[in-house]
Amino acid sequence: MRVNLIEQVNNAGVIGAGGAGFPTHVKLSATAEFILLNGAECEPLLRVDQQLMEIYPDEIILGFQSAGKAVGAKKAYLCIKEKHGKVISILRERIEALNASPFVEVTPLPDVYPAGDEQILVYTVTGRSVPEAGIPLNVGCVVINSETALNIFNASKGLPVTEKFITVAGDIPNRVTVKVPVGTPIMDVLKQSGLDSFDDYAVIDGGPMMGPVMTDLSGHVGKKHKGFVILKKDHSLIRKKTTTIEQARHINISACAQCRMCTDLCPRYLIGHNVEPHKSMRIQNYGLNDVEGKSHAQLCCMCNLCELFSCPAGLHPKLANDALRRDLAEQNIRYQASGNEPAARQNREYRQVPSKRLTARLGLSTYDKAAPLQEVVCAPEAVCIPIDSHVGAPAIPTVSVGDHVQAGQCIGVAAEGKLGAPVHSSIAGTVIGIENNHIAIRRG
Template identity: 60%
Template sequence: MDLLNIVKEAGVIGAGGAGFPTYAKFTSKAEYILLNGAECEPLLRVDQQLMAQFPDQIIKGLAEAGRHIEARKAMIGIKGKHKEVIALLKERIAALGLADFMEVMELRDIYPAGDEQVLVHELTQRIVPEVSIPLKVGCVVINSETALNVYNALNGSPVTETYITIAGDIPQPRTFKVPVGTAIREVIIQCGVKNPDDYAVIDGGPMMGSVLTSLDGHVTKKSKGYVLLKKDHFLIRKKTVSLDRARVIGKTACEQCRMCTDLCPRYLLGHNMQPHKVMRALSYNLEDIKEQQIAQLCCECNACELFSCPANLHPRSVNSLFKQKLAEQGIKYQPVKVDFQTRSARDYRLIPSKRLIAKIGLTAFDRPAPLTPAEFRPEYIRIALRQHIGAPAVPVVALGEEVKAGQLIGRIPENSLGANLHASLNGRVEEINDNSILIKVGSYV
């Protein structure tokens, strides 16, 4: 079995948060394979620690993926501030005899350095065209944990665990290896939080993550972090404004200053993403929705909404509103050019991470979250059938069936994009529904 099918069988997906099935990226050849180790979301600490803890495995996983797609070079993108990790990676690359194929490249400490189109440009100077993917410019991008999972798959281990940072206004920020399907509450309690309900919880990073409406959910393969803040924190109040409320605020208060556009990462790469124009359309009730197709170029990094706008408005939310309208009418943005150049002012308009953290009120919580051994003994795990981009997995186990950790419990539907699912712990299948498989675990069986 070749690497593509090994990765497919193991259920490897993009562990950086998007959840795109990794095998699909390995169906084409590319000139470069890039490792995204930027981890640009404030407070999250997974990738930087994985590269320190498992350098050989990550390097080997990246190298094997690169060989499969016949890349001529592999590049590891990591922020220059992580000096010790950079030195370790360079040492191990040389020791493994990969110095002619693989290079560590230092990134500036900016947001969003981990946006894959920003990463492609920072590492190769190439620009991914509008509404396109890195493969269009000869690149395949995977993140650090994904490369680790590729290595594990090659050694017979499917994806049954994920690494998660718990951070924010809590006693003990930590990063854990967590069995997929574990209740979110159980992970949070491991950080010394006595009552999780006292907090608002952001699922993912503080910029792109959303506030959970309930803490009764479960960890998935693409879970990357949970940020806990007091319910009256600025960031929570901003993120919980409804789309309708954001529309009303934007319509009445936008002064067309252009800051949302001038600091937009995609605009600075030469794309036609101009949030101020979408805000203008909202203000003037422009009815021709086709004129607002540029909203589909938004990568939803939230820089415009949480950093750029001096009036504290909601351009990202308004972009999302127009995206919805465009999707409902089946309208897709059509690029008008093929070649792109960065805007001349780009180097002067990049967003420093520390300034961003201060702007969104997280400086006091910008602390280490050390990777800490933890033993999770949940009574139940719930494995979501759709924790990836594509079609939900189809259950291949029966009610009452005894399952072992690593056993296949959900398979990709025929002729569909998707990801296989595996039991993360030993147990018995207690429930199968349209959305998930519930397993009663271990000694509780």
């Protein structure tokens, strides 16, 4: 059964749907003591995972249970924020009805940011701190996203990944979650917001904390996309997120008082990691040639909490970290981790950031509303399917221009001997182009 499921997941092109894009069949090939379903969805305004668990509880539970059996886990923790009481009740009822208990159990999470960071999730649920520069498997855990669990279930039924669930939120008339074919023009998704023109708006690809501001709206939906947050260009969050590393250095050096707030609230620091953004500020501001001191910047999980919440002066610790990471990459220097499990800081429980407080600080409270999953089907005339939206090597096309393909047909396979995943056509139609790591297909 283990081998069969792993093959099915691989053949279906399942990758991490929460944004990381790591090929799921590789995760399921490991052996772990615990498997965790990450349904925290801790980024403000995003609404995909919580709705999927309410609408498709059986499929997600069964897919998660199968994944847990595949890795040989002794326990499967389905993790969701405690504030979603209705969804928790549904999940617990269906777990019993499906005879998935006691192997699968619901684990409520505090409503804090970043509860969905996989290393924070592992510590919250198991009390184990993932080693610096390590992965959950180092402490006997495998983590998958709730949409990924749904895709695992579908893969077990022979269905490949051809659709994506995306939340469209922000300063818009129509906040909504949609299901679209992979390869759909992003502009088609954005127009579900009720806006016709985006001249006065900026779009964040993903959540408002970690997502970058898009410089080009002409792209296409890949298997990693999770949401789009649309805000006026003059919104304070957009101004902050479009600051460059060079601009940030001038701002940082003029006002940083080394107060340590960026470090004291850093979630990875609080589980024992040696990441201290206030030191990154010091090193960058004064041009210190401290290679060992710089290398801790590589432990940053890029949650952006230091930059968008913690700093009382509104400075840019995360961009200082980014500058040091860039310098280290150019010098081919990597952090030398001990490999030992670190001890969490004693004051961690008092330094977690409530989601509502974070949302208010971002200036997004007005837009923190439901984004219901709509039944309207998005049917673009043509799709442009990325063959490199996963971690690893791009898929190798198995079709040519002019070929007619069916929905669900494999159109690209993983490169031999390399990390990757296959891709499938999301519509029936004719291949009209293969370039720039995309396969374009016209419907009909």
